[in-house]
Amino acid sequence: MKAKAGLLGPKDSVQNIMEIAADFQSKLEVIPYIYNEPSESEAIVEQNQHFVDFWICTGYTPYYLTKKYHKQQLFFYPRFNQGSIAIILLNILYKDRKNIERISIDSFFKQQFIDLYQENHIPLGQLHLLHNVGLPSSEIVEYHANLFRTRKVDICITSLRSVYEKLVSMNIPVYRVTATKENIKQTISEGYEKWEKFHFRNSQIAVMMIKIGEMMDTAAKDSISYDLHRLNLKIQNSVLDFAESVSGSFITTGIGSFLIFSTRGSIERNSQEGNSLLFQIELLTDSKANVGIGYGDTAMIAEKNAILALEHAEAYGTYTGFLVDDKGNITGPLHQKKTIGFNYRVTDEELSNKLKKAGVTISTYNKMASVQKNLGKHAITAADISEWLKMTARNARRILTNLEEQGLAKIIGEEVPLTRGRPRKIYRIGT
The missing domain is CATH 3.30.70.270 (Reverse transcriptase/Diguanylate cyclase domain)
Incomplete structure (x- = not known):
């Protein structure tokens, strides 16, 4: 079945991805949606979500700005890897012969820059990093321009087209980091495969x-x-x-x-x-x-x-x-x-035999394991089982005792009840 993907981003990035997406034309129709500013992303998705099956964003910024729609549709974006960053740094070194220690960078992927510098023993002291998600372009431009004017950096790196074009117009040396062709192909493949699975499920x-x-x-x-x-x-x-x-x-x-x-x-x-x-x-x-x-x-x-x-x-x-x-x-x-999730099937022969000896069904065992998980403490008592599974405390104690005898539950402690009475055993289901 041929799917329809909405491609959201600035004109040059959209055109680049459209060319690569041509390799997928037998199973995927890509519809371009171009914005001038990332802030337009939400309105574009809202107006066009019924015309596409899933979305490919050209970068993290439009992906992030449309997050309110992620529960309704699938969204994807190409991940920048260290290869994309390394290409930019090599160009700065050998093309412009600038110092890559004195750079200002705006990106969501701050840690990737830090890791690359540390792995190659490049000093980080004069590296200026800005987390750009959710910031207006004007604020990001001013961040770079101010650092360049005060001679704290020699060159700038951005992932946003609008910021790149503005800095170029101000005669500030700037590079724009983009996803590699391989990143884009992987994203398109991932998008189609997950949509296909999602479509089949729905x-x-x-x-x-x-x-x-x-x-x-x-x-x-x-x-x-x-x-x-x-x-x-x-x-x-x-x-x-x-x-x-x-x-x-x-x-x-x-x-x-x-x-x-x-x-x-x-x-x-x-x-x-x-x-x-x-x-x-x-x-x-x-x-x-x-x-x-x-x-x-x-x-x-x-x-x-x-x-x-x-x-x-x-x-x-x-x-x-x-x-x-x-x-x-x-x-x-x-x-x-309070909900529980469990399975009524068992494929483990040893577990199945132990449950038969304990006189406990697989669904009851899985229910109890689910309750233990929901409680978030890796432990359970007969009182917990009685409350969640709507059974008597006596029956819950009997089941736990039988599971413990078969090695499917372990006593890990005791708790003293608020009222008078014997201490209650605390179990952990699963060994």
Whole structure:
């Protein structure tokens, strides 16, 4: 599939990259977007983001200035390496015969200059470095001009075209550091490959299952309850609104039971609306409602994952949503700040055998490991597991004891409870 890349930057840099991008024309259409000043970057992206699949910025400055859009689209820029800098310094030495110890530099990549000088034992005492990101061109020009006027530097280096042109007009010796052809090719390749992966991921089929348990039970007992059917129509209206927001197809599978088919990208972009749907159902009914979302390359896999997600949601509690992706990763509860992520698959035969002996499922083990990670202290107690996984403290202690016996958990300490009682054991899961 041919992608469209927006190329953002000053005219000369855009033209240079356009020539190199011609090598990718069989799979990539590059659309140039030229600015006179970097400050125009944000407006250009805002006005044209719907016409391109991803963006290539000619340098770090436009990349940085458009960061508010990075969650919506992929952005890339060529990295300057020490080779780019070394070429400039060699030109200064052999072409202009200037002292490379007395230079003013504006760049985001300050550390690369410092590293190059230190590695080659070049004194840094008279090197003037300015972090240029977010600064107006006029301020950067004044920085260089002031150092040159006061004879603190013999030459200037910039990465910005507008600064370069202004310093040239002031008869101040200046070089402009640019990305090498190889840097640019790598950036274009990286951009296309990541977009292709991102596009494939977003195009995966998503199935959302919504189940209101008590309504289904009541319907089975009394199929002509008018109040029940009126309530079902109200809930159906909310579900239909959500289906429309994710450009999905909507199916009623019974009283209090609904299916939505969409794409992964649409569901992820509208995650807040999904949380809002659960809240709306909660307002309409006192019945237990749960949501399961499944992603997959086929409708069958996505539906299978949605069923598994719904089972986890129902086991966790009322008005809860869980998600199972194409890799078998389970995430939830989706509407709460405290979420855990784990996998229900295991490929380690030794681990699988130990879990069987401990009487613990892989999903429970991975849930506990996820809780331990979320706590951020590489340790866990039965109380933590009880709270996060909604099980009794007694059951949590039993599981930890069994894991410890199989070498899958280790006692690393004790804590004294606030109230009277025996000290609680502190474990670390995983060895």
